[in-house]
Amino acid sequence: MSMQGRIGRAGGAKIKRALGVQAALEWAFRVEKAQLELPPPKDVVEEGFGFGLEYVLMQRGALGCKVDGGQHKMGSYTHADAEVIAATVAGMPDSLGGIRMAIRVAELARAGLTPDWMPGVVPRCVPVETKRNQHGERSTTIVVGTERVLTRGKWRTIEVLACPVTWRPHPEQIASAQRGYEDWWQALDWVRDGLMVGGMLREVEVTGAMPRARPWIHAAAPSSAS
Structure with missing residues (x-):
């Protein structure tokens, strides 16, 4: 049974589905196919300017991001909590990467992937x-x-x-991959805090669970088994 199917009612009372932030993002973008609506360009001053899928695709092209097909579920309902999660991601601050990071977080969640930090690779x-x-x-x-x-x-x-x-690979390639993972982790941490503090989710509860920070440190640590 999918995460979507497990979020519902039992005995007339709403049951909140507890999810870590990465699982919540994957549910919103991968299961619910939530749309990532990004802020309009800074030089656009017209009130009520519409921005949706076309603008997202334009930004992905400009940033060199892969364009995925079928972003929306055709003819079906997108859960309101998924839309809140997507809106939170779209508000990614510039200090954490802004639009570029918002797209990266959404794309990884939609694909069900974690950034490749090149585990096990030795120069x-x-x-x-x-x-x-x-x-x-x-x-x-x-x-x-x-x-x-x-x-x-x-x-x-x-x-x-x-x-x-x-x-x-050159050590700088490995270091760059690890920095990319750290940047993604910081972005997820920000999204988690925003969703937990915001209190706008009705049927999903985002927990404090996070992916492992700097997993390469744990991978390099010697085994404590005797």
Whole structure:
């Protein structure tokens, strides 16, 4: 049974469904297909300017975000609590990423995903380039200098070769992925606080549960099992 189906009445009394903020977001955007309505551009001064799906798609295109099809449930009702959750996300402050972060939070929730912080990935020192021939695969080398050596009573000039190496993935790539996860976590924390304090949800109760902060620290910690 879906989360949508479990939110309802029992014996005439409303039962609030307790959800962590990530589960609440996934219910609103993935199950209920709530629309993410974003504020109009700052230079738009006309009162009553309409902004909806077209504006969201325009913003996603400008920000390089993936456009998903079928944002609305055709001919069906979107739960009022889902609309409140979507409206809260749309109000993401600039200090947390503003419109860009609001879209990212909604897209991840709609896909049921958590940001990829590259778990288990370790930078490795590898050759910049390799070549394959009949003898197998070998690292490409470059000449970095010359040396004179005495062999069999004669001085000879030989080339000094080196193999250029790099780190893959580069540590900065991993750090960037982790910063992206932290930014998303902070955004969810803000949404959670807003929904808990706002008191506007009628049938959903957002709990204090949050995804793990900086999970890479826990993943790197040594096991305490004896």
